[in-house]
Structures are given as structure tokens and as C-alpha cells.
Amino acid sequence: MPLTSNQIRALLWASIAVVIWLLLSLLAPVLTPFLLAAVLGYALHPLVERLHARRVPRWLGAGLAITLLMLVLMAVMLLIVPVITKQVPLLREQVPELLNRLNAWITPLAGRFGVSLSVDVGLVREWLTRLVSGHESEILERLLSSLRIGGSALAAVVGNLFLMPIVAYYLLLDWDNLVERAKSLIPPRWQASVQSFLDETDAVLGQYLRGQLLVMGVLAVFYTVALALVGLNLALPIGVFTGLAVFVPYLGFGVGLVLALLAALLEFQTITGVLLVAAVYGVGQVVESLYLTPRLLGERIGLHPIAVIFALLAFGHLLGFVGVLIALPASAVLLVAIRRLRERYVNSALYLDGPRAVPGNPEQ
Template identity: 75%
Template sequence: MQFSPAQIRAATWLGMGLLAWLLLAALSPVLMPFVLAAVLAYALHPWVERMAARRVPRWLGAGLAITVLMLVMLAVALLIVPVVSKQVPLLREQVPALLEHLNLWLTPLAARFGLDLQIDVNLVRDTLRKLVSGHESELIDGLLSSLRIGGSAVLAIVGNFTLMPIVAYYLLLDWDGMVGRVKALVPPRWLEPTQRFLDETDDVLGQYLRGQLLVMGILAVFYTVALALCGLKLALPIGVFTGLAVFVPYLGFGLGLVLALLAALLQFQSLTAVALVGAVYAIGQVVESMYLTPRLLGERIGLHPIAVIFALLAFGHLLGFVGVLIALPASAVLLVALRRLQTLYVGSDLYQDGK
């Protein structure tokens, strides 16, 4: 059987694509800090270019951009520390008292239905004493063992997050040169359509980043104000943290919810107040999922709300935590590619012959 040159070229590109996919799958654990560093470098590159236009040396601009980003991330992390350090030790003292009040209400109610229902407050008190008083290391060891994470793996995770800003810094230093070298690999006849594709992708990703920042700001204000109206003393740190942490879908919201419920439980010692705080987070999640993310992110990058949800689930399944982080920007790039393929298909003989 004789193959045409076009078929040979198509088979060659298909084989190269398959080989690249297998290589990426094999090296995915090693590539994680480099992928995240590339995303950071892409997001920070416009800032470095603006500073360079004002005659700030590129090495200094890249260093300032990375430093500011790391300080922001550190500030967000430090928002959690006062909450955890001040609230968790109070669990041992206040939760048993709250459960005793719950027993006073629950036991007579259960007795009406012929049930002997009562919470073992002493057991809860002993469990909390073990968890909070000097046994934290045993708890962490057990958690790491249950997750099958060894010390070397934990060290690798810390090393990856240390490596990420370093790689991003060097990418920022040589961004233009690196992009030029990649473009030099593109065949000359494909250079113009490739440049148009990259320009359109850059525009879509820029809209995504602006939309994401807008969603984070709106939610930070909403959670702070709503929790303050509930009377929560830690409304500001918890609300700001929750709003900024939604950059990581589901995980950021979940952590903020746990912190808010814990703070409400220890401050009010009332199930009604805890339920009110939970209602705030339920409303916030509905608004974010049904309106903010689809409207301010999905519409900005041209993704249907269902496509946004599918992208988060699909990329999270394929690439884990990193996949959740890059789901929407990667989907924006795929959307641009699909638009191009649709244009080619509509103009092809395969489509035209059907008319």
C-alpha cells in the first residue's frame, strides 16, 4: 500500500504527539514545579516588561515581581496562623461544654420517641485532650502514614515549592529569548497562523487572569462583610483568606469553611450561630458557582458554565491538584485551538461536499 506525503506527515506528527504525551505522563511528578513556575512567569511577565520599559534592569524587575508574589502568598498563609493557634487549643475546653448543652436538649427530645440518645462528653473530652495536648506529632505521623506519604515525599514537596520561584525567576529573565527560540522551531509556512493563535491565546488568558482576580476580590469582601454581620470576631482574616483561596477551586472554599465553623463554634457556643455561618458559606458557594465563575471567568474566556465544571473535574482527574489549578487557563487554550479547527473543518472539502 502506497502512502501519500500528506499521510506520512500526518502519521509523523501523530507519532510525535503520542511520544510527547507519554513522556509528559512519565515525568509528570517532576514537571509539577516547572509547570507552576511557567504559569507564574507568564502571569508576572507583563509587570516585568512594564518595569523594563521604565529602565528597571530585567534581573531586578524579575526579582521584585517574584518577591512581591511570595510576600502576598506568605501574608495569605499567615492569615490562617492566628486563627488556628488561638482557636484550636480552646477546643478542649469549650467543645465539651457545648456538647453538654446539646445533651440537655437532645436527650429529652429522643426520649419522646422511645430512644436513649446521649453524647458521651467524657469520651469527646479525652479525645480532644489527646489531640491538642502534646500528641500533635503522633497525630501528624498517623495522618502521613494513612496517606502513604513518607518523609522523603514530604521533603520533595517542600523542595518543589522552593524550586518553583527560582525557576520562575530564570524564566522571567529569559522570557523573550525563550519564546523566540520556540518560534524558531515552527516551520516558516506555519509561522503566521501560529503567531495569530498565540496572540489570541494570550488575549484569552489575560481576560482569565483579570476575571479570576475580580472573583477573588468580590468573594473576599462578601465573606468578610457577611461574617462580620454574623458577629464573628475573626471575620476579617477568615473572610479575606476564603476569598483569596478560591483561586484553588473547592480546596480553598473548604478550608475557609472549616476555619469559619470552628471560630463560630468556639466564640458563640451555639448551634444556631454555627448554622448561620454555614449558611453564609452556602450562599457564597452558590453565588460563586452559579454566577461569578461562569459569568466573570467562563464568559470572559468563552466557556459555557457546564464546560467550566467539566474542565475542573477532568483536569483534576487527569493531573490531580495541579490539574485543578491549570484547568481553566488550559481550557482557554484548548478553546482557541478548537475554534481554529472548526474554521478549518467548515472550509474543508469534507464539510463543503455535504452541501
């Protein structure tokens, strides 16, 4: 039975899609920095265009945009690295004392029920000593050996750190031409619908980025001020980091919470201080989930919280940490596609044709 022209065309497009998927699967480690560079280029392109409209050369505007982004990332690292380096040595000194207090409280309480329960403080102190000091060389050797497992791991690290901003810079220089060349490959009969899809996608992503920046800024101020009112000395670095890290949903909040609780435990050494810090993060999570994200972000892209969790898990499984970073914007693009598919389905003969059910007549 000979195939019709529509069937041949469908098989051809399916074959092209399979080939592209296989190439992406094989080249995934190499394509990661280029994918990140494309995301950065898309995010920074409006800034470059605004600078160009003010008669700033495009090469200079692209360089300024990339430099500004690198400075922001470096500032975040400079905020969080001192917190970690300051808190980790305190673990060896203060955690055993905290455990002694815990023993003084829990041992009599357990004795009332005829149970002998206590924490081996000496063992914990020995473990912390080995963990914090005296084994730097072993840690370095393990790190280097893990990098030597395969060239792809080292290439990914080097690519993300050095190749990504370079590729993003060259993409920004020729962004408009690259977009026009990509559009020229679209068959003329599809160009109108594809352009409409791209315009809607661009609007959704623009709203997402603006809403995400607003949420990050508001939360950074909130956590910094609230932790300072509680009396935490490291309120500024931990608060700013938590606010900026919410760009990675759930994971950023979790890391900030752990850092804040650890700092509160080592600084206050009381349950009250730790509970106050936990209350700050509880209030922040409620405000973010019930007000900020729905008003500034959720309504802009139309993603249900369950869809957000599924997107994070799915993209994280497929692309690792990079997938977690791009899960929400990629889901916003997919949402636009799903809306258009639903609209076509509702207006199609498959949905509209056929006998209509009459109320009260179960046979139809």
C-alpha cells in the same frame, strides 16, 4: 501498499506526540515545579515588562515581581495559620460542652418516640485530648515517615517551595528570547496560524487573570465586612482567606466555609450565630455564581459551569492539586483550540459536501 507523503507525515507527528507524552508521564514529579514556574512566569511577565518600560532593569523587575508574589503568599499563610492554631485547642475545651447541650435537647426528644439516643461526651473528650495534645511526636514521626516513602514526594515539596521561584526568576529574565526560540521551531507554513492561535490564547488568559483578580478582591471585601457585621472576631483573616482561596474553585470556598463555621460554633455557641455565618456564605456563593463569575470571568473565557466542574475533576485526577490550580486557564487554552477545530470542521468538505436533506423527504 506504499504510504503517501501525507500519511508518513501524520505517522511522524503521531510518533513525536507519543514520545512526548511518555516523557511527560515519566518525568511528571520532576516537571511539576517547572510547570508551576512557567505559569508564574507567564502571569508575572506583563508586570516585569511594565517595570522595564519605566527603565527598571529586567533583573531587578523580575526579582521584585517574585518577591511581591512570595510576600502575598506569606501574608495569606500568616492570616490562616493563627486561625487554625487558635481554634484547634478550643475544640478540646468547648466541644464537650456543646455536646452536653445537644444531649439535653436530643435525649428528651428521642425519648418521646421510645428511642434512647445520646452522645458519649466522655469518649469524645478523650478522643479530642489525644488528637490535640500529647501526640505531637507521633504526628511528626508519621509525617517524616511519609516523606521517606519515596524521594519524589520530598523532591516535590522542596521543589515547589524553593526551586519554583528560582526557575520562575530565570524564566522572566529571558522570557522574550525563550518565546522567540520556541516559535522558530514552528514550520514556516504554520507560523501565521500558530501565531494567531497564540495571540487569541494570550488574550483569553489575560482576561481570565484580570477577571479572577477582580472576583478575588470583591469577595475578600464582601466576606470580611459581612462576617464582621455578624460579629465574628476572626472576620478579617477568614474573610480575606476565603476571597483569595476562590482562585481554586469550590475547594477554596469549602475550606473557608468550614473555618468560618468552626469559628462561629466555638465563639457564639448558638445555632443562631452559626446560621448567620452560613447565611453569609450562602449569599456570597449566590453572588459569585450568578453575578461575579459570569460577568467578570465566565463571559471572558466562555466556559459553561458543567465544563468547569469537569475540568476540575479531570485535571485534578491527572495532575493532583496542581491540576486543580491550572484547570481553568488550561481549559481556556483548550477552548480556543476547540473553537478553531470547530471552525475548520464547519468549513471543511466533510461538513459541506454530500447530498442535502430536503424537508419532508426522510429518504435523503
